[in-house]
Amino acid sequence: MSHNGARNLFIFGSLLCFAVLIVLTIDTIGTLDERAPEITEAVNAGKKVWHKYDCIGCHTILGNGSYFAPEMTKAVVRKPKEYLKKFILDPRTINPKAAMPKLGLSEEEADNLIAFLDWISKVDTNGWPPEPILTAAAGKGSSMGQTLFKKHDCSACHQIGGLGGTAGPDLTHIGLEKPDADWHIRHLKDPESVVPGSAMPAFAHLSDEDLRELAEYLITLK
Ligand code: HEC
Numbered sequence: 001m002s003h004n005g006a007r008n009l010f011i012f013g014s015l016l017c018f019a020v021l022i023v024l025t026i027d028t029i030g031t032l033d034e035r036a037p038e039i040t041e042a043v044n045a046g047k048k049v050w051h052k053y054d055c056i057g058c059h060t061i062l063g064n065g066s067y068f069a070p071e072m073t074k075a076v077v078r079k080p081k082e083y084l085k086k087f088i089l090d091p092r093t094i095n096p097k098a099a100m101p102k103l104g105l106s107e108e109e110a111d112n113l114i115a116f117l118d119w120i121s122k123v124d125t126n127g128w129p130p131e132p133i134l135t136a137a138a139g140k141g142s143s144m145g146q147t148l149f150k151k152h153d154c155s156a157c158h159q160i161g162g163l164g165g166t167a168g169p170d171l172t173h174i175g176l177e178k179p180d181a182d183w184h185i186r187h188l189k190d191p192e193s194v195v196p197g198s199a200m201p202a203f204a205h206l207s208d209e210d211l212r213e214l215a216e217y218l219i220t221l222k
């Protein structure tokens, strides 16, 4: 290649790369507002609560923090807010074996924190963190009840045979502890009617038939 040819290649190559950089930068700036939703007073206050109690000393958020406790970025997407609030205020009311200490937040602090977690969950993170793989948790087999257990994400809070979330009790032997299908139906429809103060979300929206199938599956766990 001649001296001139090499110079032209360098100049036009550089200009082209620069032009691509400018276009991509403009494109990114244009979508910034869509990536992060509006910050309200409550969201702002909630972020301060998050720092005050050093939640990040045990949890990660947007990938930052410690790996001792669950990732919090999509917490409000996976679990009902009422449940999360109860857990934050006093973990042991939900799970007597919870490892998270009672930190002593006020009601207002908890509400602001939920607003902050709600805000964080709406930040576009390109699908990160990945959904936990819980479908294996209900075991093999494909009875109707088992399929419903997977479909309604019961494993997000319950373990069976060592797989699943730890927020609610382990269900590996629930058929021995609670062998009555009708108890389960009442519990699924309205947990507080049989377990006062229960933090388990109600599944009253399920059909009677689905509730029966789920209950029949639960009592087979022994
Ligand atoms: C000393 C460590 C520690 C600190 C500090 C801590 N957590 Fe936790 N947290 C845990 C652990 C461990 C779990 C998992 C459940 C369990 O075993 O308690 C958990 C569970 C949770 C859950 C329930 C998650 C779910 O999917 O069911 C929420 C919500 C939560 N923490 C929020 C917070 C917030 C908000 C703070 C700060 C105000 C905080 N945590 C501070 C250790 C901690």
Ligand code: HEC
Pocket: 079, 080, 083, 094, 095, 149, 152, 153, 154, 155, 156, 157, 158, 167, 168, 169, 171, 174, 177, 178, 184, 191, 195, 198, 199, 200, 201, 203, 214, 218
């Ligand atoms: C957001 C968390 C959460 C989800 C989701 C959830 N549970 Fe629960 N579950 C709990 C908590 C907390 C308890 C303890 C309080 C109680 O007994 O009501 C519980 C209790 C139970 C119990 C009684 C366990 C015992 O030892 O007494 C059964 C059975 C049960 N859940 C089944 C289910 C089924 C089936 C599903 C899905 C349709 C489900 N749960 C979804 C949190 C959850």
